Amino acid sequence: MLKVIAACGSGMGSSQIIKMKLEKVFKKLGIEASIYHTNIGDAKSQAANYDVVVCSDSLIGTFANATAKKVIVIGLKNLLSEKEIEEKVLEKIVNAQ
Template identity: 55%
Template structure:
């Protein structure tokens, strides 16, 4: 089971919506996950505890030292974009 973290600036509304979209996408891909949502500040300090980190493209640079696979999205509500980027990164294979 993959450990996934989704993050936004404050860790409130946007990350919760991102978590719901991610859950749908991973289910469609047939990948079992646990998903945690949080603020980017917390995410930066705990990223190495996760397999995948999903954030807005503007936040990707904050994870340059993370061992996790970092997925940056232009549109955090686009299931299509998330699915494509997860597949391109070979997440779950």
């Protein structure tokens, strides 16, 4: 089971939306995942404990240390787009294996 953390600036609305969209996409693709959502500071400190971090494109740089530890970091241009989330999950998780 994948451990996924969804992060946004404040940890409230946007990360919850990302989490809900991820749950739909993972279910559609048959991927078992445990998804947690939080603010960027909390996510940065915990990222190494997860397999995947999903955040806004503008926050990707925050996770350089996690990337160095082989954590997959997915940046989104449109947090509301299930299509974009699905494309990036396929590219970075499913097809990367």
